[in-house]
Amino acid sequence: MAESIWILGATGRTGRAAAGLLQQRGIAPVLVGRNAARLRALAEELGSDFVIANGLDDMVARIRHARPGVVLNTVGPFMVTANPLIDACIAAGSHYVDLGNDMGVVPAVLARDAEATPVGVALVTGAGFGGAASESVVVRLCDGMPPAAKVRTDMVPSIEIEEGTLGEAFAATLLTGMPGVPGGGRYQARRISNGRIRPAGIGSRRQKLTTPDGHEVSSGLMPLGELAAAQRASGAPEAEAASAEAPTGPLRALFPLAEVFLRFGPLRRALIRRLAATRVSTRPRPREYSWAHARVEWADGRVREGWLRLGDASEATVRFAAETSVRLAEGKGTPGAFTPAALFGPQLAEACGGRYFD
Ligand SMILES: NC(=O)c1ccc[n+]([C@@H]2O[C@H](COP(=O)([O-])OP(=O)(O)OC[C@H]3O[C@@H](n4cnc5c(N)ncnc54)[C@H](OP(=O)(O)O)[C@@H]3O)[C@@H](O)[C@H]2O)c1
Numbered sequence: 001m002a003e004s005i006w007i008l009g010a011t012g013r014t015g016r017a018a019a020g021l022l023q024q025r026g027i028a029p030v031l032v033g034r035n036a037a038r039l040r041a042l043a044e045e046l047g048s049d050f051v052i053a054n055g056l057d058d059m060v061a062r063i064r065h066a067r068p069g070v071v072l073n074t075v076g077p078f079m080v081t082a083n084p085l086i087d088a089c090i091a092a093g094s095h096y097v098d099l100g101n102d103m104g105v106v107p108a109v110l111a112r113d114a115e116a117t118p119v120g121v122a123l124v125t126g127a128g129f130g131g132a133a134s135e136s137v138v139v140r141l142c143d144g145m146p147p148a149a150k151v152r153t154d155m156v157p158s159i160e161i162e163e164g165t166l167g168e169a170f171a172a173t174l175l176t177g178m179p180g181v182p183g184g185g186r187y188q189a190r191r192i193s194n195g196r197i198r199p200a201g202i203g204s205r206r207q208k209l210t211t212p213d214g215h216e217v218s219s220g221l222m223p224l225g226e227l228a229a230a231q232r233a234s235g236a237p238e239a240e241a242a243s244a245e246a247p248t249g250p251l252r253a254l255f256p257l258a259e260v261f262l263r264f265g266p267l268r269r270a271l272i273r274r275l276a277a278t279r280v281s282t283r284p285r286p287r288e289y290s291w292a293h294a295r296v297e298w299a300d301g302r303v304r305e306g307w308l309r310l311g312d313a314s315e316a317t318v319r320f321a322a323e324t325s326v327r328l329a330e331g332k333g334t335p336g337a338f339t340p341a342a343l344f345g346p347q348l349a350e351a352c353g354g355r356y357f358d
Contacts, residue, residue, distance in 0.1 A: 002329040003069020005029040006051070006094075008059055008085070011038040012169060013162070014099060014128075015074040017318040018325075019046055027326065030068065032059060056081055063088040070095045072325045076169035077176045078125075079104040086123060090115055095122045095328040099321060101130035103190045103197070104178040106225030106339065110232070113337035122333035124340055126225050127324040128317035129157055132340040133292035133308055133349065134241070135229040140346035140356060141296045141304040147235030149299045153226050154209060154219040156244040156291040157313030161283040171275035175268055177258070178223055187255040187262070189221040189246075192231050192239040202255045203246040211291045212307050212357040220246035229339040234296055285312055307357040308349055319352035 005022065009015040010031035022029045023046045031050040033039040043050040051066075053059040056075075063071060063085065071094050075081050078100030086109065089096040100106060109125035116123045126132055134153035142148060177186035184190050184199030191200045203220035210216055219242040227241035247255075262268045290313040295305045310316040324340050327333060333343060340348055346356070 002027065002326070003331075005070045005072060005325050005329050006032050006063070006068040007072045007074065008032045009074035009169065010050070011035055011042060012074055012167065013314065014318055014321065016042060017315070018072060018074070018322045019048065021318055021322045022326070023048070025326065027329075029072075032062070056084055060084050060088040063092050063094060067092040068094050070097065070325050070328045072321055073098040074169070074321070076100075076173040078102075078173075079108075079176065079178065080172075082109055082125070086112055089123070090119055090121055093119060093121060095124075095333060097124045097127050097321060097324050097328065099128040099131070099317060100125045101128060101225040102178055103183070103223045103225060103227060104181040106131070106228045110228065110337045110339070116337050117335045120335045122328055122335055122343065123337040124324050124328070124333075124343060125337070126229060126339045127321045129290060129310065129313040129320065130155060130243075130317070131225055131229065132320045133290070133310060133316065133354070134226045134294055135233060135339050136341040136346045136349040136354065137292050137294040137306050137308050137356070138230045138233040138296065139341040141294055141306050142234050143346070145304075146298065148296045149236055150238040150297040151230045151234040151236040152207075152240040152242065152295050153230045154207065154242045154244065154293040155224075155226065156209075156211060156217050156219065156293070158285040158287040158290045159313045160285040161280055163282045164280065166276055166278045166280060168272070168276040171272045175262060175272050175275060177262070181223075184223070185259050187258045189223045190227055191221060192227060192237065195237040201252065203248055203252045205240060205242065206248070207242065209293060211287075211289070212309070213289060215287055217244045219244045220248070222246050225339075229342070230294065232339070233342060236296070290316060305358070308354050309357060310349070310352070310354045316352060316354070320348070323348060323352050
C-alpha cells in the first residue's frame with residue numbers, strides 16, 4: 001500500500017493543483033497549510049484530511065510527530081524552508097520532495113545524501129519544470145557515455161498566468177536571492193568552469209535557439225539549480241544553465257544595484273510584501289509548448305543535442321512534483337539525495353507528458 005503524502009502549502013497554486021492531480025489518481029493527500037478557512041474548503045472539495053500549521057516551525061513539529069510517508073514541500077523560498085523540513089523528514093523517516101531550482105537549494109539538498117541514506121529516506125529537489133525538464137534531457141543525452149567536457153541547458157517555459165496576487169513564496173524567492181551561496185553574489189548567476197562554481201551576470205551569455213516547432217527564443221544565464229543537476233549528470237567540468245525568462249536590457253542593470261540596496265533586511269522585506277500583493281491579470285501562454293534544451297560536448301569532439309517538449313510549464317511542475325511523490329509513496333525510490341531524473345531516469349518526464357526530440 002502507498003504511504004501517505006503530505007502537501008505543504010496546499011492552498012497555493014502548485015499545492016492545490018498537485019492535490020487535485022493526486023485525487024484524480026485515487027490518492028487522497030493530506031493538505032497542510034496556514035489558512036484554516038481555505039484549507040477546510042479545499043479538503044472538503046477533495047475529500048482529503050488536512051493539518052493546520054502556522055508557519056515553518058509548526059510544519060516541522062507536525063512532521064516529526066505524525067511521520068508521513070512523503071512530504072511534498074511547495075513553500076518557498078526553499079533556501080529558507082528546505083533544510084529545517086529535511087531535518088524533520090530525516091528524523092521522522094519521511095521522504096522529501098521540493099520544487100527548489102536555484103544554486104542555493106539544489107546543492108544544499110544534494111549535500112545531505114550521507115544523512116538520508118542510512119535512515120532509508122529519499123530527498124528529491126528540483127521536482128518542477130524548472131529543474132527536472134532540462135536535467136531529464138542531459139541524463140538522456142549522457143546515457144552510456146563517458147564523462148563529458150561541456151554542458152549547457154536552456155529552459156523555455158510557456159506559462160498561462162491566472163488572475164490573482166503574485167504571492168509571498170514567489171516574491172520572497174525572487175527578492176531574497178541567494179545570500180551566502182558560494183561562487184558569487186546574492187543576485188548573480190553562476191556557471192561552472194574548470195569544475196569550480198564562478199559568478200556570472202544574470203542574463204549573460206545569451207544564446208539564440210529555434211525550438212523544434214519553429215519558435216525563435218533567446219536564453220541567458222540564471223542561478224538555476226539545473227546547473228548542479230546538469231553538471232552531475234554529465235560529469236562535465238564546464239557547465240552553464242540558462243533560461244528564456246532571464247531578464248534582458250535595462251532590467252539586467254538592476255541586479256548589481258539590488259546587490260547594494262536589497263542588502264538591508266527591512267527594505268527587502270517591505271518590497272517582498274509589496275511584490276507578493278501585486279495583482280496580475282490573466283494571460284494566455286505565449287507558446288503552445290514549453291521546451292527544455294541541452295547540448296553536451298565530449299573531449300573527443302562528439303556532440304549531442306536534444307529537446308524535451310512539455311505543455312504549460314506550471315502544469316508540468318505539478319506533474320513532476322506529483323509523479324515524484326507518488327513513486328516515493330509506492331516505495332519506488334532509493335535512499336539518498338537526488339534530482340528527479342537522477343533518481344527516476346529520463347522516463348520520468350515521459351510519464352509527466354513530455355516528449356523528446358533530437
Ligand atoms: N521549479 C519550478 O519549476 C517551480 C515552478 C513553480 C513554482 N516554483 C516555486 O515553488 C514555490 C511555490 O510556488 P506557487 O506558485 O505554488 O506559490 P503560491 O501560490 O504562493 O503558494 C505557496 C504556498 O506556500 C504557503 N506559504 C508561503 N509562505 C508561507 C509561510 N511562511 N508559512 C506557511 N506557508 C507559507 C502559501 O500559503 P497561503 O496559501 O496561506 O498564502 C501557499 O499555500 C515558489 O517558491 C516558486 O518559486 C518552482
